[in-house]
Amino acid sequence: MTAAARPSKPAVVGEAAPPSPKAGAERAPPVLKFEQVGFSYDGRAIMRDVSFSVGPGEILALLGPSGCGKTTILNMVAGFLRPTEGVAVVDGREIVGPGPDRGVVFQAAALFDWMTVAENIAFSLRCAGAGKARRREVAEEMAALVGLSGFEDAFPYQLSGGMRQRVGLARVLAAGPKVMLMDEPFSALDVQTRETLQEEVLRIRDRTGCTILFVTHSIDEAAFLGDRIFLLNDLQSGAYDVYDVALPAPRPNPENRLHPSFLRLRETIYRRMRH
Amino acid sequence: MTRSEARRARLRYVLVATLSPLAILALWALVAWRGLASPIILPPPSAIWTSFLDMAANGYSGVPLWTHVAASLARVSVAYVAGAALGVALGLLRGRSALIDAVLLAPSELLRPIPPLGLIPLFILWFGVGETSKVLLIFLSVLLIMMVNAQAGVRAASLDSLRAAQSMGANRWQVFRFVVLPSALPQIMTGLRVAMGTALTILVASELLGGDRGLGFLILDASSFFRTTYVFAGVALIGLIGLATDRGLAWAGRRIVHWEGRR
Numbered sequence: 307m308t309a310a311a312r313p314s315k316p317a318v319v320g321e322a323a324p325p326s327p328k329a330g331a332e333r334a335p336p337v338l339k340f341e342q343v344g345f346s347y348d349g350r351a352i353m354r355d356v357s358f359s360v361g362p363g364e365i366l367a368l369l370g371p372s373g374c375g376k377t378t379i380l381n382m383v384a385g386f387l388r389p390t391e392g393v394a395v396v397d398g399r400e401i402v403g404p405g406p407d408r409g410v411v412f413q414a415a416a417l418f419d420w421m422t423v424a425e426n427i428a429f430s431l432r433c434a435g436a437g438k439a440r441r442r443e444v445a446e447e448m449a450a451l452v453g454l455s456g457f458e459d460a461f462p463y464q465l466s467g468g469m470r471q472r473v474g475l476a477r478v479l480a481a482g483p484k485v486m487l488m489d490e491p492f493s494a495l496d497v498q499t500r501e502t503l504q505e506e507v508l509r510i511r512d513r514t515g516c517t518i519l520f521v522t523h524s525i526d527e528a529a530f531l532g533d534r535i536f537l538l539n540d541l542q543s544g545a546y547d548v549y550d551v552a553l554p555a556p557r558p559n560p561e562n563r564l565h566p567s568f569l570r571l572r573e574t575i576y577r578r579m580r581h
Numbered sequence: 582m583t584r585s586e587a588r589r590a591r592l593r594y595v596l597v598a599t600l601s602p603l604a605i606l607a608l609w610a611l612v613a614w615r616g617l618a619s620p621i622i623l624p625p626p627s628a629i630w631t632s633f634l635d636m637a638a639n640g641y642s643g644v645p646l647w648t649h650v651a652a653s654l655a656r657v658s659v660a661y662v663a664g665a666a667l668g669v670a671l672g673l674l675r676g677r678s679a680l681i682d683a684v685l686l687a688p689s690e691l692l693r694p695i696p697p698l699g700l701i702p703l704f705i706l707w708f709g710v711g712e713t714s715k716v717l718l719i720f721l722s723v724l725l726i727m728m729v730n731a732q733a734g735v736r737a738a739s740l741d742s743l744r745a746a747q748s749m750g751a752n753r754w755q756v757f758r759f760v761v762l763p764s765a766l767p768q769i770m771t772g773l774r775v776a777m778g779t780a781l782t783i784l785v786a787s788e789l790l791g792g793d794r795g796l797g798f799l800i801l802d803a804s805s806f807f808r809t810t811y812v813f814a815g816v817a818l819i820g821l822i823g824l825a826t827d828r829g830l831a832w833a834g835r836r837i838v839h840w841e842g843r844r
């Protein structure tokens with residue numbers, strides 16, 4: 307746990323299981339840091355005094371009831387909103403606006419329906435002035451990375467919900483972000499697609515070393531793909547619970563859903579949320 | 582829906598859309614044939630066809646029929662293209678810039694409720710009864726319609742898609758070019774169809790201003806001499822032009838905004 311975290315209760319630390327592959331991450335300088343961040347909508351405080359930091363390559367799962375401020379946190383990291391108090395820092399620099407170093411995967415994908423899959427994926431390169439051949443090359447590479455090879459020339463409306471989210475992932479990855487922000491990206495998908503994509507996220511993290519902030523409603527999802535879980539139960543006073551996930555590497559392993567450590571963590575969080 | 586079901590549905594649509602005007606024509610012919618209406622008021626379709634053939638062969642008031650058609654088409658297309666281009670540009674600017682919106686708000690909202698025909702006396706005073714008045718009248722109506730539609734279209738861009746673009750490094754111009762403009766296109770295409778209908782209406786009215794050619798002139802002239810069959814033939818020609826342009830625009834719209842309604 308980082309020094310900046312202010313858990314409301316003693317953290318439930320990982321059990322006697324092999325160390326998390328990212329155990330060393332917290333000692334490296336953090337990629338993302340919140341320092342006593344507060345946010346108010348029109349004078350109404352949503353959160354106050356929130357501090358935490360996230361290490362390189364770490365997946366931080368944000369879990370909490372609807373309306374507690376998860377999306378607001380993500381929007382501040384993305385640069386869509388500015389903290390009304392405190393500072394949010396990425397890579398040592400205060401966040402002042404959106405940028406390609408922080409990619410966002412939206413719940414409804416928010417793809418550009420007028421562009422092909424390849425054009426969607428290569429959008430950041432187009433904005434940066436890359437040539438046609440280079441854009442195609444990266445689009446094909448990223449499509450392969452997320453399992454969309456052969457769909458480069460399809461339009462988003464020709465794809466299933468799961469495939470649309472794969473495009474959303476690929477277009478963020480093409481920008482080579484330091485941090486990926488995912489706001490309940492799989493909550494509208496069927497269970498099977500959701501689980502496959504959760505494994506995909508872990509695989510992508512292993513391959514790219516990207517730091518990920520993952521907002522979810524689902525305890526299972528948080529416990530399966532998070533390295534740490536923040537249970538945001540009282541952001542009004544900046545308090546949250548921290549749980550370390552202790553699952554054996556390699557992480558993208560569906561068997562982990564049956565691992566005793568996974569089952570115990572799920573139960574602990576469930577009981578905690580229930581009162 | 583399977584492909585063959587979709588094709589059958591499309592075939593049925595075309596069939597009904599063709600049969601319905603034929604049925605009206607048949608009813609009309611029946612009414613005329615039974616002598617239920619005076620031929621001055623409602624001539625039979627066959628008489629209108631004869632008048633049409635007469636005009637096609639011998640022209641009307643010394644001018645070939647196709648010159649009348651061409652004169653009308655030239656007026657409407659110049660005014661339509663110019664009005665749509667400027668209207669879309671101004672509407673997009675108003676949608677993107679509060680300052681420009683504020684500048685244009687009162688002038689355009691004051692003009693909009695005035696029926697264009699109400700402006701005819703003013704236009705005659707300012708620009709005379711020549712081509713300028715006719716074209717400007719159509720131009721203005723198209724411009725106002727397109728400005729409203731383009732501005733509304735700008736608001737169709739979803740917050741998420743705008744944010745997605747920004748977070749992938751798009752600058753203000755790129756957000757506009759790659760997100761705002763495509764999001765506005767469905768509404769712009771709809772506006773283009775509405776504006777074409779209005780443009781043809783104003784065209785006929787504006788040709789009543791005077792001059793010696795154009796379908797509006799032909800209709801007015803024929804009606805003042807009670808040549809009802811020629812009036813009908815002229816009206817039918819304008820109707821056909823309207824139908825053809827509307828179908829053309831609808832077809833182009835389906836190609837250009839192919840993603841619309843498919844999410």
Ligand SMILES: Nc1ncnc2c1ncn2[C@@H]1O[C@H](COP(=O)(O)OP(=O)(O)O)[C@@H](O)[C@H]1O
Pocket residue numbers: 347352370371372373374375376377378379
């Ligand atoms: N644009 C807004 N204006 C005013 N209040 C808002 C706005 N967006 C969210 N809120 C409020 O802020 C709180 C946190 O919202 P949000 O971050 O979306 O929560 P979560 O994502 O955890 O469901 C909620 O109480 C919500 O009503």
Ligand SMILES: [Mg+2]
Pocket residue numbers: 376377489
């Ligand atoms: Mg939310």
